[in-house]
Amino acid sequence: MRKSIYIFFILVNFFCTVLNAQFSPYFKNYSIADYNAGNQNWGLSKTANSQLYVANNSGLLTFDGIKWTLSEMPNKTVMRSVLHKEGRIYVGSYEEFGYWQKDEQGVLEYHSLSDLIKGQPFQDEEFWQITEWNDAIIFRSFFNIYIYKDDKIEIIHPPSTTISCHVVDNQFYVATLRHGVFSLKNNKLIPFITDEVLTEKKVSFITNYQNTSLLIGTALHGCFIYENKKLIPWQAPINTELKKYQLNNFSKNNDNFMFGTIQNGLYITNKKGEIEFQVNKENGLLNNTILGQTLTNDGKLWLGLNSGIAQIDMSSNLVFYNDSSGKLGAVYDIINFRNTTYIGSNTGLYYLDKENKLKFIAHSQGQVWDLKEINGQLFCGHNNGTYLVEHNKLKLISTHAGGWVIKKVPERQNIYVQGTYVGLVSYKKEGSTWQVKHLGATTNPFRFLVFENKSTAWAAHAYKGLYRIKFDVNYDSIVSIKNYSTKGLNSEYNVRVYKIKNDICFKTNEGWQKYEALRDSIVDAPILNNEFGKHAYVISEENENILSLKKELSIEFKSFNTINYQMIVTDEYLKNRLVIGYENISNFNDNQLALSLNDGFLITDTSKKVLNKKPLKPFIDNFKLNGKNRTLDHINNEDFKYKSNVSIGLTVDGAANHFFEYSFDTITPTKWIAIENEKIELNNLTEGDYTLYFRSNNSFKNPSEVISLNFNVSPPWYRAKTGYVLYMLLGLLIMAIFYFLHKGKIAKEQRLLQLDLEKKQAIILKEAEIENEKRLISIRNEGLKSEVKLKSKQLANNAMSLVKKNETLTNLKREFVLNRNSFDTELYQKLLKKIDGSLGQKDEWKIFEYNFNQVHEDFFIGLKKQFPKLTHKDLKLCAYIKMNMLTKEIAPLMNISERGVETHRYRLKKKLNLDKEDLQTFLKIY
Template sequence: MFLKFFKSLILLVLMVNFSYSQELVPPIQNYAPSEYSAASQNWGIALDEKGIVYVANSQGLLVFDGISWELFPLESESIIRSVYPYKDRIYTGSYQEFGYWENSADGRMEYTSLTPLMQDLSMQSDEFWEIKAHEDAIYFRSFGAVYKYKKDKISRIGDVVASSIGVYQGRLILAPRNNGIAYVDGEGEMKPLEGDLKILDGENIVALEEVGSKLFIASRESLYVYENAKVERVENKPLNEVIERAEINHIISVSQNEIILGTIKEGIIQYDFRNQDIHMYGRSSGLQNNTILGMAYFDQKLWLSLDKGVDMIDLHSPIKFYTDNTGELGAVYDFHKYGNNHYLASNTGVYNFSNGKLQLVENAEDHTWNLEEIGGQLYANHNSGFYGINNSQFEPIDTRTGSFTVNKINDSGDELLIGNYTGLSLYNTKSGEVKELDSVNFPVKGFILENRNTIWAAHAYEGIYKITHREFETIEVRKIEPLGDKENFNPSIYKLNNQVTAFVGGKWYKYNPFEDKFQAFRELQTFNGSNLIFKGEDFYSFVDTDEGHLIITDLKGERISLSSEDLNYRLVKSNENFIRYNDSIFYVTLNDGFARVNLNKLREKQEGQWVSNPIIKEFTDETKRHSIATTPVIPFNDSGNILVKVGLPVSRAKKLIYSLEGEESLNGVVNSGTLNFRNLSHGDYHLVLTAVGNSANEVTSESFAFSIAPPWYLSPLMKFVYVLMFLSVVLLVYWLNQQKLRKHQLQLEAKFEKEHSDRLNRIEKERLINEIDLKRKELANTTMMAAKKNEVLMEIQGELNKDKSKFSNQFRIKHIMNKINSAVKNKDEWKVFETNFNEVHEDFFKDVLEKYPKLTSKDLKLCSYLKMNLSSKEIAPLMGISVRGVEVHRYRLRKKMDLDTDVNLTKFLIKNF
């Protein structure tokens, strides 16, 4: 009884010695059943060389591409107990069934059963729990037999019933039930492993793992190591005592001197057999379950298939976490090592952290903003005042109002300036006196001393102030004008390289004392959007205020990033803190604990990290899934909604971006694993996926080409039709143009002919007019000559009539008189006149006779003379009558024509005929 008690006491002491290590755990990623949408139990896990995770789940094969999970059940819906990727196949084992999965051309996982190849071999309720590859053969182990698959043939390895199989020094080894270890020789015969293995007699071996020259052998409650033909139980008492209660289920090697034991009851045990260190991670450390059913190690990350869920542990991460699962601690604002104690300032108080345990400092409850060691004394800026901490005692210094920050004024540290909720206070450490600065009546969250007489203060919420004083007697308090487009909300003030510097609205500014104003800080423009949270002698730390990741830099080129994912998205927003512990160890405050960062290891780890290649998993249009092995051509009617499922196998990649190039260009970040392209134009496209690591040169990419066929109205046939139509239109237009030109030419010709005819007519008309004018003149001349002649003849006749009696020869006189009468009334002359008159006045006589048919020839003769506008005096000789006779004739003619007396007969004839 005493021996049992002593044994338990020793175990308790040993557990306490490494309890701190248990509390600081590497990053753990949990994948709950609700996330991967399958059964809780996961019997095995493995990764292929690309980084794709395969899980043997109770509902089928579970695949994780780094972004999304997908379940592939067997037709029989059997539980898959084992999984093993080898080359391009994923081998699985289940009840009375084993086979392999392959990706089809369209990206689907398709299963091929190997049991039809067994021929005469039979199974008796076999479930296949383990699969191994050796020399291009695949071995399937059940509790009843071990089967070998090679070159499309299945054979059985002897009659052995093995509890585990493995590979050691190039040979396949088995653990026959309760009968040590055997190997399979080149002839396929079973032979005992060399050496004395009596220690294993009666042990039910559950796991075998080769590590260098060593072979680790595990039963449920014991761990052995085989080397140089000798097998010994591992001599590590704390480890063995843990194993006895934890029950080993699996072993996996993670380095040349380190193995992981997966247990049934206690999670995993990390065992460094070189220095005999052990670390345990279970439910209390962040695992979802303590029952480890399978393990896989890839890219320094340990993957666990659990009785409930899947977990990933970044075992060798330079970041370790402390998490307060009780909720007592709350959000941590500061961490400080003071003497042999570690103090945490949180929103619930100040805690002493020792040996992984938290102890609230007495009377230190409530929100604590800051811990500062000055002159060997630790101070706390608390919600209820300003305190000193001594031997875990919380000693009040000024409790009139809460405080934010404190800094020393001189090198000796005997005078401190405190930024508090109502302004600034001066604390003399020797006298204990606290004095408030006059005229500073706003909450001061941060401040710097530019010189002995100038203080720059940042308001807790808005505004930056310049405070001028003489021996802390305030002279002037001046609020600085807004540095950006808005008021100076949530400002921060610093002193960098002896320059007053401000971070406001996501931008950096520096004070120009010559112009008494702030200007853009060009040297820090690359850090716009990132506030300073640590300033050291050789490097600085910034936090991206939007993305929440940390940037560690020397401002000379080195740049180390810690993403919000690296810190499990647990930073305290707007109150991030990065605390130096020593040259390599730093602490980051979190909303439920803190993280310890080994900066040297982080720097080493981020140099040349492996980034996996993105993968195209599925390409689907509106109606069907296309092959991803070729370049798919999508009918235009099915291209309205194109889905591309992509993956980023697990690696150190930070993000996946895409770029679509072609008729349209698109780009962005892949978040859900599915890209959705809507209403793309027809044409050829090139999709490029790029995985990005911590640095710009850590990138890998994958490309995929596809085409969208043109719509029916742009198909080759229709294009041919369009060409014919175009040619037809061209020919039609050409013909119409020709017709138009011909018509125009005819019109021009007609116009020309018309113009020519008009010109000829005009010429002819002018000729006729000229001719008529000439004839009119000739007619007038001949008429006047005839009138003159007749006038002369009539004068002669009158003279002769006067002296008629004087002539002796009356006959002769009479003959002469007759001759004169004949000459005056010469009909031939009238005919000539009539002919000439008709040439000038065509149809005159005809028109007059048609209107006045009763007119006589003498009337017509008078009308013709009147038409020529001759006077009665001129007409009388032509008609051989007196002027009086002409007037009488005119009178009679007017009567015949029935004209009024007021109508001018001459004008009437000229106008109307």
């Protein structure tokens, strides 16, 4: 910090003779809307890890660099003082004092110390100051001094109203009204300064000065030097201001004093009391009343205001000119011409007088684009044309509107070319007069212009297009103009053209390219894309040594000559203050550059190499486990449950251009993950030992130191010892169950096997029984077949016997007929009748029919049913045919001739509806 402050004040020494209240170091305001509490902020205290605590009207304000939180006093009274010491935040208010401390859940909890006062009057006491000294915490009210040490309080009673307390070189001083200054020794007040000069004066601060003296500041009478027991006024320029605007508080660093006043903000002086800067409402401070201030180790000065809070960056090498009135408007160009600062804005042209008061140049209303010193004269490129600025007055020399940019022609004296709304214009100085001429050929608006050589230039259209232009020798006209938008240009929109190290380079919407003369085409420029970035663009290349770049979150200055030199103005200082698309860097003095802003400008010293600083390492300000706060001490000793949810809040010193990242692996850079809203949430954590790494980073990928956090997540009960015991018991139970189930299964299978065996035996027995029955049936069938065969044979034999009998009787009858005459007629008739009776005997047929039905069941019934017209004779013939009897065998049985049999056969076929089918074959089916 000391080195940064040293650089800051070397830059300040340049400005201290010319700058007044309008110039200031960078500061940032925090309004009531930001911290959402009371308007007045009486005291401030900063911790080692950059937490800010503020004594506010509404209670204790805490700022972690990102968010504000408010903790109210139990009695809801105004908090007047605050001091952080070793994890405790001591506070004082009306009739109450004590300290805040985080509980086991990480939540601030208030502990009152008022209860330690016994038997002492405490009415209307209000504690305005808290000081640390010799391991004691000392609370000051207007009436008493309260010393808190070893959980005890001792009260000191000054002889009159106590105005302030101060620790200087380990001595404790108490300033009173009317009785001077006392020193505290062995808890007793010893008179130290009793000079009448301090009588009735309110001492605001006491500090050492030049090693042998004390500097004592009073509210309305300025500062005094106390040396060799003498009190004399401090002969310093600041004293007049302090007497006029009422000194209220004080702080210092190695190089300067900071005086807070009631009526006119903050004065920053050197050790001699010479004013270098003033920060007040005129240049943007929210309020002119400084109620309290504290300076931190990182060079940040925090101010408690009557309405709001402010932070001043004392470590920056930037100086800002702010116009809080709004008259200036957005600045487009600045130039220091003949020791006068001229400022071109959207409202006109201004200059700063000797007292740095902003002055408007008459008749300059309108947009100023460009300020350039040419041949000892100041040119002003204006919306209305181009002017010469002489003795703070305007002289119009060109009516060509919109003088955007003007460049000198290489190797030519007194010839310049300007890009305007209406094309290119040449300027030639002849004697003391400038000859101005429009070069014709085009009226395109050219905003960017650069010379390739003395006869050729490149001009970029204000919105779309890129042109290569050749001029005649005298620069009276354009010889040729060629559109290079189709010569390899990645995008013809928003083209910017520059000359970088003798290369013609282009920045488009798609990145960087350059002109390749041998191929007369535009090619990609990977080196520039890698060095600058695809979206960065140059805002000034006029400085021969330094290139100024606009990047997404910063302005960078890169040296052409010094390796790795760069200076960065981060977004922390520029946020919402740049004139986007029209950013401009101007050479202000030998080593100073001025950057245009929308409400003023800033100046930086390029002779001081200031690399982008690493951000401060983060710290964990909040840890929640399953929605409940936990302190970090408890985290290291606690195992989290399985599937727990963890929320980790991070913070770092306020007002820094940073973001947070976390990783489970510090070796692999790609594993760093950005944290949104300064909080990381890990849900449903599985078991294991976790090590989380955190760091702050900035837009330049310049990370801070890494911090780590270790914790353990226990496995679920089913993967813990309890689970394994249960698994063992469950395993034994399962084994027992399986044993009994298996045993039961075997018994069941045995029963099933027995049943199956019995069933199979029953089936075998059944099958054997069936087989035996089949055998019996077969035997019976065989017997029946034999019986049928025997009966058929008997039937056939009977039929043959009958045939033979009938044949014999027929032959006998024939013989009787032949020998009729040999017998008596009566005898003949009698014998012939018996023979005929035997041939036609019905009983024989019945016997035959019965026997035939025994062999061929239902033969006659079936035929008769199907063919009801069959006669008795027909049935007989069917029976004889079925028995395969020949015609000659059938004829005697039917007592007809063989021809009669054939005739009967024919008639039978008709009755049976047979045509060609054999009668014997047909009858087999019955």
